[in-house]
Amino acid sequence: MKADELRGKTPDQLRDSLVALKKEAFNLRFQQATGQLENTARFNAIRKDVARIKTVLNQKAAEAAK
Numbered sequence: 001m002k003a004d005e006l007r008g009k010t011p012d013q014l015r016d017s018l019v020a021l022k023k024e025a026f027n028l029r030f031q032q033a034t035g036q037l038e039n040t041a042r043f044n045a046i047r048k049d050v051a052r053i054k055t056v057l058n059q060k061a062a063e064a065a066k
Helices: 003-007 011-034 042-066
Strands: none
Touching: 003 042, 011 042
16 A cells, blocks of 8 residues: 555545554454464554554644644
8 A cells, every 4th residue: 555545535534444454453463373374474564554544644634733
């Protein structure tokens, strides 16, 4: 997920994406605990996507506050 793509979305869409990523991260942690996780690199990708979404949300909030 690129930051440019995220900037084109509304804050509500970004929050929905954030919830979906957090659910996916939870499921991956559950898979890891049970020994079923195959793609461990997905953890880092999800963490970075969450950070990107939060950054864009903060930028949009700062713009709206001006």
